[in-house]
Amino acid sequence: MDLNFTPEEEAFREEVRTFLKDNLSEDLATKVRNGRELNKQDIESWHALLQTRSWLAATWPEEYGGPGWNAVQRHIFEEECAFANAPRIVPFGLGMLGPVLIKFGTEEQKKTILPRILSGEDWWCQGYSEPGAGSDLASLKTRAVRDGDDYIINGQKTWTTLGQFADKIFCLVRTSTEGKPQQGISFVLVDLKTPGIEMRPIKLIEGGYEVNEVFFTDVRVPVSNRVGEENQGWTIAKYLLGHERTNIAGVGASTEALNQLKALGRKVKRYGKPLAADPLFAARVAEVEIDLEAMRMTNLRMLFGTSDAQGSVSSMLKIKGTVIRQEINDLARRALGPAASPFPSEDVIGNYGIAPPEAAANAANYFNNRKLSIFGGSNEIQRNIIAKETFGA
């Protein structure tokens, strides 16, 4: 066994680190570090900056404008981005639709859609879940009925992340009610400007807006917007969910969050001493550190074993990774004591200084990150996947 990265990998890490140091603005990094909501322009400008090096679409091969990285390089890149407090790359076009089109799309679809994802001309969002189809995604009911060269779509999608910024949406729709529910689903691309679409924001527990409901009323979409064969959408959906899970453990982001937690512990005082000197706090931080260390190894074992996340390993990483991140958020909230209570607003953070600015949103982030164990296949569903593999039924 050799647990070291190769000199080439270390050199790559250095290259990424230098790029981030030279190009990520302090303003943007501060916003990310402080857990503030990013606006559309923040994200778009960061995407554009990465694309100057062709680093934006980490999973794409070079022929389509990606960097052609292997899994280890992607891991190093994601880790360095997290350490630098770079904004997370919005995955819907780059990490989800892109790989789907590269594998299942027609030449025409690849030629017209992929460059617009890279250039930022098209912001994509995801139309998967419905009010009645969450964990049981295959029960989705949004109908697409064939009418000549068009589909006519009726129904409702929900939990569409950052739909408020999007130009287009990729959807799972029902094209047949024959056979098993999984057999009648198709994967369709829809321009959000098409008549009959309404996007409504959903306010989240902590007061932020990042998800939406999308209503479709007689929305007419050309059949050529379908990806893959009719009624074969479930295969694509499963492939896409696999991609969604490659960085699901979020080891880099949790490592950075843990470092910030320790810094906060040194900054705030409790009983006349820094909180970090309190054994009850220090013990809990040490426990998370141990869990995270093990998680880092589990993640690397998976990375070096296979090139793509698969089956129950990625489910395990999802469960453990989200639990660790939530525990760090929990400690970061508690570290503030009563100062965690104020509703975070620019006004309160700017003028009142109740908590250190980088920690003022800690309670809000704790509440918001309860989503981690719910979305992308809830942790209960991940357990079902592992159980199915374990027991073979």
Add this chain to the structure above:
Amino acid sequence: MDFTPTDDRRMIADSLRRFLSDTYPIEHRNKVAYDGAFHDPDGWAGLAELGIMGALVSEDDGGFGGAGFDITTVFEEMGRKICPEPLLANLMALRLYAAFGKSERIEAIVAGSERAAFAFDESDSFGDLGEISTTFEGGKLTGRKTVVYGGQAADWILVAAKSGGKLGLYEVKASDAEVLAYPMIDGGGAAEIVLDGTPSECIAEEATDAIEAALDAGRLALCAEAVGAMDVLKEMTRDYLMQRQQFGRPIALFQALQHRLVDFSIEIEQARSIVIHAGGKFETEERALAVAKAKNLIGRAGKLVAEEAVQMHGGIGMTWEYAGSHYAKRLIMIDHQLGDTEDQLRKVMALTDISSAA
């Protein structure tokens, strides 16, 4: 032993439950909790009319209750509706005024015509009155008090401050101080109170015991509030599991989920029991230990119930529109008030000291 509440307390609970159900449906509750003064003057007047503030003070001091079980009776109902009114602030103020025989203020608060708040925390003094650095000198207070619950809607601010090495209690007219008001993440208001040579009246030069007792009253209230909120959140979660269909059946039929609801139901019963224990010990020498035990257990149970309820609801539990999310927030944030689970644990460890033989 008899675990039945007295008739008086049952009447208070019933009438308060009816009043809060009529007055604070969740939409109105959220409006009050996050908008304007983070407090509803009409709702407050209604609470006074019901005698709720009077129930928090003894007969001798101008009320008609004041025992531990009176506090838990009132606050459990407040928790069932996650009522954002500044009753916690006024409970602590009432106890302090009572400790020093300030009957005029008690009368006004009980009548609902005035409100007060208790300012004790400072950025570097959380959980530790010894670290308070606000000082009283020559009739004036200087210092900054942080996250003063109900401070945004108070006529009077009671301030814990140092003078000549003693921890005393001083009263400031709210309009004489700089009051920076804001909503809390779980609703309801608080304020930063900036004192810069602010004129004030000395209530007591030495007030440590009275302050500890008032904070314990507040802690007991928060514990009971949490029990009320947990009860409701459990019912909501149970109803949701029975109504939500996935994989062709109500998800309540999945044993994995049944067991999780059962686990948190057990913790709720434990929480209820420890609050009854603390209520029973409230008038004894064991008050501080019993309250610390209660608030530690409540902090743990509240977190479990809040997190599991959100998780079992799935995405719906993450939305502002769903009432359950506000109950979850309140349960989590109760642990941030008047000392969290670790603070209580430290106190229990210090008071029981298992290293010295009994």
